[in-house]
Amino acid sequence: MMETAVPTVRITEPVPFKIEKVVPELPDCFTFSLTPSETKLPFVFAPGQFNMLYAFGHGEVPISLSGDPADTGKLIHTIRNVGSVTAALQKLKVGDSVGVRGPFGSSWPLEGARGRNVLIMAGGLGLAPLRSAIYYLLANRSEYGTISLLYGSRDPGSILFADELEEWSQKIHVGLTADSASPDWNGQVGVVTELLSQREIVPNTVALVCGPEIMMRFCAYALLDCGLLPADVYVSMERNMKCALGFCGRCQYGPYFVCHDGPVFSFDRVERLFKIREV
């Protein structure tokens, strides 16, 4: 039941895209808006998929698409500076080029969730791969039941897409919490699973979960304890990736290649792997 879009750019060599806009999100986190340099082809992707982004001469990193899938004229990627390639990307300015290969991987089960309730749980930067799903769900609002977003951040200063969260809260339920805060924070304090215990979870719900691995584990267990089936809980995994084509072998997770069997997995497929250390 995985919806995957076929790559629309070359898969072995990166294609240059121009940076048309840079949005600084957090001190170590920024969003690129990219437009094609060469081809005018519409870039089709499914929320949850990722591209390999190439900083010329430095290397490639897998970054989820975080923009609106309905807008096929540009690519939006929210990137965190955690290594040499992402540091090189952060130095780029409007007009510079970024190489793109993709899209790759499995996607959030938005087609299959039609007619059902959708619960989204995001932790930290995990909101970025989920944002494209949120755009899609809002654009097709009538096709879905209740839509809720529960978002936990390390502290109020690390909340991503704060303005959009405000907009979204007019249309869907948005629960926000921070692990720790100072007195000027009016919101909840605690981990995101506590937001879950405050909600009444209706039956026939599909859950999309994305964030650090420990967070996804705890959320998945909490969701199962609320009565969701493992097959209705989806997580997005991250592993070392170089080729994104299933050849370099680095992204293996048990029998799965995160680059093409994932990154989105239904929990029933990975529950046993989550429990094994260093797998």
Next chain:
Amino acid sequence: MVKIRHINDLLAEAPLFEGMEPEQLAILAGCGKLAHFRPGEFLLKEGEEANQFFLIRHGEVALESHLPGGVLTVAKAGEENVVGYSWLFPPYRNQFDARATTDVDAIVLDGECLRGKTHKDHELGYQFMKRFAALMLQRMQAARRQLLDIYGQPNPENS
């Protein structure tokens, strides 16, 4: 018969159960048995059904959570400490791994058995819960202090 009395004596010695009546201890002992763990063995595994708690007689147990890149130790339990609270209330799911870091001798108490006994005998239940609530309060306060330590520095990214 010998074994149950033995556990009875061990429970009577435990500071946790100080002040409980012998009849009450006997009921608890009926839900217990002895266990030994070698270093590295798991007493509890995160995510699995929580149906036991352990009173550590000898040795040390680490409460851990694993993540890509390593294992985090969130707490340790030594002699006379309790390991395992998730068996008390639904959803009865272990929240952490509990791993013996040394040889460990422990009294293992069966959760379902205990829940049944305390449900029937409310005085036993009160005595038991009173002690457990105190332990959990201690744990919660310790955990919050740990949080202050982790989050207490002003976030360098936000300054």
Next chain:
Amino acid sequence: MISAETTGPSSPAVCIAPPDLESLFESLKKQGYQLVGPTVQNGAIVYDTLESVTDLPIGWTEEQEAGTYRLKRRDDEALFGYTVGPHSWKKFLFPSQQRLWQGRKKGDGSFETLVDEEPAPRYAFVGVRACDLHAIQIQDQVFTGGSYQDPVYAANREDNFIVAVNCGQAAETCFCTSMNTGPRVDEGYDIALTEIIDSTSHYFVAEAGTERGNNLLAQIPARTAEPEDKRAAQACTEQAKAEIERFIDTTDVKELLYRNYNNPHWEELQQRCLACGNCTMVCPTCFCSKVEDTTDLTGQHAERWRSWDSCFTLDFSYVHGGSVRSSVKSRYRQWLTHKLATWVDQYGSSGCVGCGRCITWCPVGIDITEEVAAIRKSDKANTDG
């Protein structure tokens, strides 16, 4: 990706005298093939370019055991009287260093990428063992059998001529019989040779496996194989089978490994395994790689190179926060479990062909057949979790 058609077992077998093997080589070269095969170099039988039959390891054999390899002279002049050395055919099909593309910055700030236009070599592999032939087919599945095709492998493999040689002997480390991969080749070859050598005779029984194999055999001096020739060929491979000492019980080996992720035996390997990665380098099916993006001093030219890598390195599983598999035991577990278990779910076959190279070339002599047996012995059905 094997482009030649397969003909049935009805193609008649022929017998070739050793000197006439040279005309087989000549015919292949005339057709534009680059001949590669076994030759003695630096104290080992490796695979390299062959100019003539005299380059073969004539009269050589090896002594192999866990952590041991040495060449030994035979008391005859057999051309293929050995088993396998440290090289496998992946050396040519999946080169250890490969430039994938070059990049060049353009005036407008963007860049272009250029792939090497040089045509891929047309290889004729001479001396392909049954185990190695299976390994090639396994790598065909890895590199060209999925939704993406690796263009480098596909180009190297296209029009690849295979002259297989059945084994007449086994090394101590061989266990192809456990993996159903030998000692006899069954399909996927153009020509299969069996070397018959004893005190009175020395010749080859040759069979074609494809139309073009047949055509090539027709060009060289040969006589039709008599029943006693075919019996002698059969006896050869039976001899190899009889010499096999090692064994893996492959019954349910996938399920066995899947339920033993937490078996304490992995801890034991931590004490011995050096994580040197030799096993992955010599294994004919291991395919993991890394890429390196480089640039020149001006920053205007970039290159991307692919090279062999090993799941035994710490970097292999690095994600932000650290390596997923930081302990050596988790890396050994990954290699063994991938080779014998997850490979089956990924590609439909085992990843191991029983060539024994990992046993021979492990500096501390870790033996995959012993490790599986140890896991089986200490198997606890409810170990998982």
